Amino acid sequence: MLTSQRGITLIGFLIVLALAGFFFLIGAKLLPMYTEFMAVKAAMLQVQNTPGSARLTPEQVWKILDRTFYTSYVDSVQRTDMQLVRQNGYFLRIAYEVRKPLVYNLDVVAKFDHSVELGRTDAE
Numbered sequence: 001m002l003t004s005q006r007g008i009t010l011i012g013f014l015i016v017l018a019l020a021g022f023f024f025l026i027g028a029k030l031l032p033m034y035t036e037f038m039a040v041k042a043a044m045l046q047v048q049n050t051p052g053s054a055r056l057t058p059e060q061v062w063k064i065l066d067r068t069f070y071t072s073y074v075d076s077v078q079r080t081d082m083q084l085v086r087q088n089g090y091f092l093r094i095a096y097e098v099r100k101p102l103v104y105n106l107d108v109v110a111k112f113d114h115s116v117e118l119g120r121t122d123a124e
Contacts, residue, residue: 054119
């Protein structure tokens with residue numbers, strides 16, 4: 001009398017292993033992008049917490065950001081990605097895109113956009 005066996009076959013195991021490896025590869029490419037974005041947000045908060053941040057020139061803001069980016073290993077943000085926007089106050093906006101190769105001719109692309117308020121122009 002034969003008993004039925006339960007479990008996964010070798011081919012099934014290889015397919016599951018290949019899928020897990022692919023998702024691990026995607027995660028390994030995305031994690032550094034998001035940790036870098038967290039460092040960018042922290043640098044922006046540092047500028048926001050600087051006394052008199054609403055009166056800083058773009059060059060002064062970039063100097064603070066660049067110093068923090070250097071210590072945090074932020075390589076994706078360039079000077080052209082930063083904007084000081086005046087809209088009922090001053091806002092620091094950084095918008096940039098990161099493109100990393102995934103496999104062969106496929107790339108992972110992430111777009112990041114974050115703003116912080118530096119100061120108000122009207123008295124409230």
